[in-house]
Amino acid sequence: MRLLLLGINHRTAPVALRESLAIGGERLPAVLNGFKQNFPGVEAVLLSTCNRTELYIARPSQSPPDIDALRRFLADQCGADLDALTAASIHREQQPAVHHLFRVTAGLDAMAVGETQIIGQVRRAYEAAQLADTTGPTLHRIFQSALRDVKQAHQQSGVAALQQSVSSMAVEFAGNLFESFTDKTVVGLGAGEITKATLRRMLSSDQSPAATWIVNRTASAGSRLAASLGLSTAMGETISPGGHHGGARSWEDLDEVLVEADIVITGTAAAEPVVTAAQFKPLLRRRRNRPLFLIDLAVPRDVEPAVGTLPNVYLYNIDDLNSALADVPRRREKIDRCEALVRGAAERCLGAAQHQDLGALVRQLRNKLLTIGEAERERTQRKMQALHAAGRYDQIDKLLDEHTHRLINKVLHLPLSRLEGKGKRSATPSPGEPKEAAESGGEVPMGFYAAALRRLFDLDETATVGDAQADAPDVANPGP
Amino acid sequence: MTPTLTNLGLVLLTLTAAAASAIALRRLRSAMAINQGAVNPDATTDPETRDDSLPATRPTPTEPGKTTLNLLVTAIALGAGALLVYRWAEVGEDWNPIAAHVDGLLLIASLLAAVGLFIQRRPRLGGLAVFILPLLTLILAWAICASTWTYKEFNPGSLYPVWTAVHLTGVYLGTLGCALAAVAGVMYLVVEQQLKAKRNPRGLLRLASLETLERLTVQTSAVGFALLTVGLVSGVLILREQGDALGEGWWYSPKIVLAFAAWALYAVVMNVRVATVFRGRRAAWLAVAGFVLLLVVYGIVTSGGHA
Numbered sequence: 001m002r003l004l005l006l007g008i009n010h011r012t013a014p015v016a017l018r019e020s021l022a023i024g025g026e027r028l029p030a031v032l033n034g035f036k037q038n039f040p041g042v043e044a045v046l047l048s049t050c051n052r053t054e055l056y057i058a059r060p061s062q063s064p065p066d067i068d069a070l071r072r073f074l075a076d077q078c079g080a081d082l083d084a085l086t087a088a089s090i091h092r093e094q095q096p097a098v099h100h101l102f103r104v105t106a107g108l109d110a111m112a113v114g115e116t117q118i119i120g121q122v123r124r125a126y127e128a129a130q131l132a133d134t135t136g137p138t139l140h141r142i143f144q145s146a147l148r149d150v151k152q153a154h155q156q157s158g159v160a161a162l163q164q165s166v167s168s169m170a171v172e173f174a175g176n177l178f179e180s181f182t183d184k185t186v187v188g189l190g191a192g193e194i195t196k197a198t199l200r201r202m203l204s205s206d207q208s209p210a211a212t213w214i215v216n217r218t219a220s221a222g223s224r225l226a227a228s229l230g231l232s233t234a235m236g237e238t239i240s241p242g243g244h245h246g247g248a249r250s251w252e253d254l255d256e257v258l259v260e261a262d263i264v265i266t267g268t269a270a271a272e273p274v275v276t277a278a279q280f281k282p283l284l285r286r287r288r289n290r291p292l293f294l295i296d297l298a299v300p301r302d303v304e305p306a307v308g309t310l311p312n313v314y315l316y317n318i319d320d321l322n323s324a325l326a327d328v329p330r331r332r333e334k335i336d337r338c339e340a341l342v343r344g345a346a347e348r349c350l351g352a353a354q355h356q357d358l359g360a361l362v363r364q365l366r367n368k369l370l371t372i373g374e375a376e377r378e379r380t381q382r383k384m385q386a387l388h389a390a391g392r393y394d395q396i397d398k399l400l401d402e403h404t405h406r407l408i409n410k411v412l413h414l415p416l417s418r419l420e421g422k423g424k425r426s427a428t429p430s431p432g433e434p435k436e437a438a439e440s441g442g443e444v445p446m447g448f449y450a451a452a453l454r455r456l457f458d459l460d461e462t463a464t465v466g467d468a469q470a471d472a473p474d475v476a477n478p479g480p
Numbered sequence: 481m482t483p484t485l486t487n488l489g490l491v492l493l494t495l496t497a498a499a500a501s502a503i504a505l506r507r508l509r510s511a512m513a514i515n516q517g518a519v520n521p522d523a524t525t526d527p528e529t530r531d532d533s534l535p536a537t538r539p540t541p542t543e544p545g546k547t548t549l550n551l552l553v554t555a556i557a558l559g560a561g562a563l564l565v566y567r568w569a570e571v572g573e574d575w576n577p578i579a580a581h582v583d584g585l586l587l588i589a590s591l592l593a594a595v596g597l598f599i600q601r602r603p604r605l606g607g608l609a610v611f612i613l614p615l616l617t618l619i620l621a622w623a624i625c626a627s628t629w630t631y632k633e634f635n636p637g638s639l640y641p642v643w644t645a646v647h648l649t650g651v652y653l654g655t656l657g658c659a660l661a662a663v664a665g666v667m668y669l670v671v672e673q674q675l676k677a678k679r680n681p682r683g684l685l686r687l688a689s690l691e692t693l694e695r696l697t698v699q700t701s702a703v704g705f706a707l708l709t710v711g712l713v714s715g716v717l718i719l720r721e722q723g724d725a726l727g728e729g730w731w732y733s734p735k736i737v738l739a740f741a742a743w744a745l746y747a748v749v750m751n752v753r754v755a756t757v758f759r760g761r762r763a764a765w766l767a768v769a770g771f772v773l774l775l776v777v778y779g780i781v782t783s784g785g786h787a
Contacts, residue, residue, distance in 0.1 A: 176671065176681055179691040289759035291690055308676075312760045320678040327680035 001138040001357065002061040005097040006070045006089055007047075007054030010111055010318070013088035014299050015192060016269040020080045022193070023048040025124065031077050032132035038073060039065050043136035045143060047104070047125040049118065050193030051111055056101060058138035067091050095350050098142060102346040105150045106338060107164065111194075111297070113322045114164040114335050116154055123147055141356075142349055149345035157338035162331065166194070167201035169321050170295055174263055177291050177314060181207045186246075187261040189254075189275075190268030191216040191225040194297045198265055203229055203244055212246035213257050217268070222248040255279070259286045263293045266302035277306035284310060295321065372410045376403060419449050482570045483627065486582065489563045490624045493556055493589070497617040500552040504610045507549075549609075550600060556616065557593035560586050571633070576645035580633045581781070584652040585623035591656055592616050607687040611663045640721065643714050650711030655778075657704025658746060658771050664696040665767035672761055694752070694760070697767050702750040708743050735780045742773035 008021060023031055028046060035044050042065065043058040055070060065073070071089060075082040092100050100109070105122045107115035126143040129135045135143075154160040171181055178184055186202065186209040188195040195214070202208060212231060216222030226248040249257050258264065258280065268274055275294075294315040296303045301317065308315030316324070326332040380403040387395050453459065564586040568577040578584050596612045634648065671690055674681040681687045688696070745766050748755060752763040 173680070175689055176675060176687075177690045179689050179695070285756070288753075288756040291760070314675050316678060324678055324680040328682060 001043075001058045001353070003056065003058050003094055003097045003138065003142070003353075004067065004070070005054060005056050005092040005100055006067055006074065007052060008085070008088050008090070009052035009054070009109065010299060012090055014269070014271075015194070015267065016271070017080060017084055017088055018051065018053070018299075019192060019269060021048070021053040021074065021078045021085070022050060023053060023078065025128070028125075028128045029132050032129060032134050034077060035073065036132065036134055039069075042134075043139045044134040045126055045129040045139055047122060049121050050197060052104070052109075054104070056097070056139065056142075058136060058142075095347075098350045098353075099343065099346040101142065102146050102150060102342045102349070103339075105146045106153060106342045107159070108335070108339055108342060110164075111318050112164045112166045112169050113326075114159045114162050114331075114338065115166075116160055116163075117165065119147065119150060119154075138353065141353060145345070145349040145352075149349070150342060153338050153341035153345060157341055158334040159338040162334060165198075165201050166295075166297065166318070166321075167198045167205070169325055170198065170263065170265065170293075171202065171205070171207050173316070173321060173325060174293055177293050178262065181209060183210050184262035185209065185211045185213070185260050187257050187264045188212070188214045188225075189216075189264060189266040189302060190270075190298065191218070191221040192267050192269060194267035195265055196225055196228070198267075198297070199225075199229055208244065209263070210245060211260075212244060213260070214246075214248045215251060215254055215257050216248070217251050217270075219248065219250055222250075255283060259283055261292065262290065263295070265295045265297060267297040268302050270298070270302060271300060273300075273302055273304045275303040275307060277304050277310065280307050280313070281310060284312070287312075369411060373407065376407050376410065379406075415453075419446070419453075482567070483631065486563065486567060486627050487624065489559065490582075490620060490627055493559050493563070494617060494620040494624060496552055496556050496559070497589075497593075497613065497620050500549055500556070501613040501617050503549050503552070504613045507546075507610075546600075550597065553593050553597050553600075553609075553613075556620075557590050557597065560590035560593065560620075564590060576641050576648065578634070578645070578648040578652065580626070580631060581778075582623050582627040582631065584648060585619055585626060587649075587652050588656045588659070589616060589619050589623065591653070592619065592659065595660065608663065608667060611667055612660075615659060615663060640718055643718050647711050647714040647718060650707050650709075650714060652711075654704045654707030654709075654711050655774055657700045657702075657707060658742070658767075658774055660700040661697050661704055661746070661749065661767040662771035664693050664700060665764035668693040668697060668764040669761065669768075672764070690760075694763065697763060698750055698752060701746045701767060701770075705743065705746040705750050708739075708746065712739060712743060735777055738773050738780070739777050742770045742777065745770035745773065 008018060010018065013021075023046065028048070031046060032044065035042075035046075039057075039059075041059075045056045047054045047056070053074070055074060057065070057070065059065070071085055072082060074080070075085050101122075103109045105119055107113065107118050110118055122143070126135070126139075126147070129139070174181055174184075186199070188199045191214060199212060199214070203212065212229070214222045214226050214229075214231070216225070226246075229244070231244050231247045254274075258275070264275075266275070289312050291312045291314065294303055294307065294313060296315065296317045303315055305315070307313055326335065380399060383399055384396065387393070387399065454461065564577065564583060567579065567583055567586070571579045571583075578587065592612060593616060596609050596616065599608045599612070634644065667687065668690060671681045671687055671693065675690070748758055749763050749766050749770065752759045758766060
């Protein structure tokens with residue numbers, strides 16, 4: 001079986017594409033059923049969070065679908081532009097795909113490195129695939145191992161105790177600028193999933209800010225987000241029934257809100273920066289030069305980088321925040337440790353899978369040889385009966401020799417003809433060919449087969465020195 | 481007898497302060513080393529202990545030396561205070577504990593050490609001690625110079641001993657406030673620079689936040705400003721009575737001009753929340769500049785005469 005991954009994430013894809021590819025829990029079964037109809041017999045799990053959409057599939061090597069077919073499928077399902085998806089998507093196979101899944105599950109590829117929330121999202125994605133009956137033995141093994149081993153790695157490395165989230169990171173880092181967080185004004189720019197999740201966590205913690213404002217280009221979406229966070233829904237109204245001070249503000253109010261703000265979190269789907277240096281510079285004086293902590297979570301960025309060079313403005317994107325917080329030795333130690341544990345677990349997982357693949361291969365080989373043996377046995381049996389009938393018992397020894405020779409020749413025919421005719425074949429690899437050779441796309445040097453034969457059958461080198469001399473350097477360093 | 485004992489005491493205090501600074505800096509370095517070593521845990525940790533539970537191998541970057549440090553700083557505070565009282569009894573006049581420059585420096589050193597002790601206990605002001613201790617060492621070393629080579633009593637038998645005492649105490653304590661403002665300013669600049677470089681200033685030590693440091697700069701500047709005002713006004717009063725001490729045109733002598741310039745700078749710094757143009761980095765630089773000006777004034781005092 002071959003494992004493939006196609007996906008987009010917060011690093012590769014703009015917010016707009018991420019939002020169009022986000023497949024919620026209610027739509028997931030339909031998409032999985034669509035996958036089953038398009039590609040019957042292929043295992044698939046679809047993971048979709050606000051930061052990533054990833055499709056994991058397992059199929060026999062050499063059979064469809066290929067990556068392009070998967071891209072087309074995702075684009076069709078979500079009505080996204082195929083070119084945009086192609087430009088923003090990543091694609092992994094086998095070991096890198098397994099490693100990626102393990103890192104994603106462990107939150108090491110998350111916006112807030114070390115976030116443990118994603119483990120639940122991976123579990124739900126796996127369960128949904130089980131319900132839709134698109135999982136099989138390969139994905140079962142990999143996902144179960146990921147969920148189990150990652151949990152263990154979190155506990156062992158101490159990452160579980162970090163309780164990481166974008167919100168907690170913002171609050172923690174704000175401690176470098178501000179004496180206390182609870183008397184500050186927080187502004188969320190954009191009403192997308194990222195601002196929503198971050199503000200929700202911020203408001204539900206005991207470190208909730210004094211005032212929280214949401215500014216969105218579409219006023220209704222801003223009001224909806226404000227309502228869902230327990231803030232006031234009416235424009236400009238300040239005290240809400242939810243008990244938090246703040247609410248939604250109109251887009252025209254943006255400058256005003258930026259003057260009041262101490263911490264701004266941006267996550268709009270705009271294609272151009274919405275906060276520019278030219279626009280922000282005049283506000284500095286009105287802000288009375290108070291420090292401002294700007295966290296830009298959007299891709300493409302919402303805030304012009306030049307804004308970060310203005311005095312008393314501290315502009316961070318999510319990568320800056322992650323790497324700055326990793327300056328704390330204890331935190332970095334935990335995350336590095338988790339990374340190492342996860343890598344080890346991913347390698348073990350694929351090792352076990354390959355072991356199982358090898359078992360299947362051996363069974364296949366045995367069956368093939370058995371069919372050859374069976375055919376020869378029948379042939380020899382017929383001849384023997386003829387000899388018995390004719391009473392020519394002296395010919396039986398000869399027949400036995402003939403049988404043995406034919407058997408050996410038949411068994412060796414295909415491998416040896418491959419070995420000798422190697423230089424000529426290439427363009428059309430036949431299905432029986434070793435998959436490593438076929439799928440890496442290139443020619444496997446002859447020395448590789450020669451060395452493999454020598455190793456597998458324990459052959460002496462001196463006996464064949466004349467044949468394999470040209471390829472001798474390759475023997476020492478066999479191919480894939 | 482008295483100068484020898486003073487010198488001996490001062491040398492001991494300076495060595496103690498140097499030791500304390502060294503310990504503080506070593507703690508800073510060990511925090512940095514852990515910071516860098518953690519990039520590659522396999523290289524720094526014994527492979528056999530790596531599989532053990534994490535709490536056992538977790539390094540404790542801050543604790544060793546903390547008690548020693550506190551003891552040393554306490555010793556400096558008490559020692560400098562004792563030396564000051566001793567010199568007051570031996571050399572000083574009734575109303576005036578500060579008979580010479582060395583006494584003023586001792587007064588500052590003693591209080592600075594006390595402030596350092598106080599700050600060590602305040603988590604929000606973390607990291608400030610590392611910046612204070614080298615300053616303390618410098619002040620004590622300066623006191624050795626002032627006591628050994630350039631020793632000169634201020635106006636022995638002044639006509640106005642009370643005013644002289646007020647003037648000197650005001651000026652020295654004001655300078656202490658300004659020194660603290662300068663330390664907070666330097667720390668502000670360090671933290672600010674780290675933040676602009678997208679680094680976590682707390683990676684090394686638990687440093688105070690920008691807001692805290694700005695508040696500290698403003699408050700210590702205000703205290704320094706108030707005491708300097710007392711010192712300057714009383715100084716001007718004395719000068720008006722003994723007008724010829726600095727010669728003709730005393731009011732535009734470098735000492736007076738620079739002192740008033742520094743005083744004016746602190747007037748700005750303590751009001752940065754109103755005069756917002758100077759907020760942030762600029763306030764920090766002003767606090768440092770004011771302190772440098774004050775040091776220049778002291779230089780003039782010790783090299784030239786004093787009223």
